[in-house]
Amino acid sequence: MLSTETPFSDFGEEVVRAENLRKTFTLSRKQQRLERTDLPRKVAVDGLSFTAQRGEIYGLLGPNGAGKTTTLRMLSTLIRPDSGDAFVCGHSVVREPQKVRDAIGFMTSDLKLENFFTPSYLFDFFGAMHGLEKSALAARKRELFGRFGIDRFAEVKVRDLSTGMLQKVSLVVSIVHDPAVVIFDEPTNGLDVLTAKVVTDFLAELKAMGKSILLSTHIFSLVEKLCDRVGIIIDGKMAADGTLAEVCAGDSLEDTFFAIYRGIKGVTV
């Protein structure tokens, strides 16, 4: 059976806690032109704080350039915050990045599979990268491939798989190590409707398995369909945070978002 127990009972219900995260980037001349600014640095994330709860899906919602991806990259230990800290399963992304990496799966909608490998090889490869024992890896492969219908295609070369199956393989490979927390950057970005459904069903399945999920998106319907909590990010700052009911207070998420956006930016969209 797949594990539905998460190994972090010692730090309560908060699987992710971001505290005053801040990240700035140096802008190249080209980036300055694109951003239409003379400033040499851009504040991508500016004092962001929020918490995500165990077994829930938390959605970071915001326009392009709001700082969603930067936030997820800090939580995944890919980049270090300039200041502030975040805790994943109780481990600091600044002081204990290795332990954080053990606890998370980081996913994007991009397919990163070499087309001459098989799903089975890729699963074994990423399993090895996460230090899984061979027997444990084989059991995990049997379970996940069976659960997501990949078992019949395990030895088929990636180039011969359908787009939906490719996406499933990509997603399953990302959770090879049975992470407690799954971080997903723009899960349905650029996907056709059928493949997007594969992804949203996969996320629902992960939630049913007891995983805690943190995703970024700019698609309102995705948040409304999947998320238990939402954080609205605008210009690197948290503009609203809470359960959907708390944030929307009876309005639609779209109306709520644009009301907040107008209030902060002072412009009509």
Add this chain to the structure above:
Amino acid sequence: MNGYALWMLTRRNLKIFLKDKANVFFSLLAPLIVLVLYVLFLGRIQEDGLLETLKGMGVEGGAQEIAAFCDSWMLAGCMSCACITVPLCACGIMIQDKARGISADLLISPVAKWVTPAAYFASVVAAGLAIGAVVLAVCFVWLAASGMWLLSAADVFGCIGALVLSVITSSTLLVFVVGFFRSQGAFTTLNIILGTVVGFLIGAYMPIGYFPDAVQAVTLFIPGSYTAGLFRNFMMRGALAEISANLSPAFAQGLESEFSLTFDFFGAEVGVDAMFIVLACVAVLFAGLNVLAAFLRGRRKG
């Protein structure tokens, strides 16, 4: 865990390189060009020129010895090019992984930070050694099949040693340089430029002695020149000994410097031992620079 991850990642990188047949072919394009040019006209020009010079010295005959010398020179050029272009093409995986976001997946796995760059380096070296060994075997078969096998056992081992050291040296240098590249386009440009000029710079198309003094001075600072020098020494000295014994010792001595079996480094003669030392020093220098670059990149990313 890190050791096993290193092994798996190195194997994966090597598989990706070897499965891309076009990439393997292009990695051997420069040596193939040397071979084709030689077969089409360079070989004949060299042989005719040397025989003409011998005639001028009053020595008749020697076609067999000169043909063996020129063939060995061409094969040494092919080997030297392969030691540079194969590791360069194998470095392409680093760029592919960056462009496709696979680097992030690898960084996020709980293996130590040194594993990924070390695996890239190991796979580049492995690719260089594997394909270099095949090219070397082809060179030996060429010499044996054409009846020009004049290599001693020491020469054969010397060639193998030169292959190993040259591949390690060019891999440390190229992994360092390619580490600064982000886009496939920039890498392809580097690949084309280096693939085109490398044959000239290391004297594979024509002996470095034919170039102007300034260009000759520049080639002294290119590690590939020392790779070529080593292969020439091991592959050509049998043929050179035959020329010395059967035709003219003075002529053989002239060929030795003309065809860069030894270098004149601003007055100091650079022989085989010094060539090995130069390559080893370059390897150590760039290995250090790779470690420093990885450390600084790690700090910048946090």
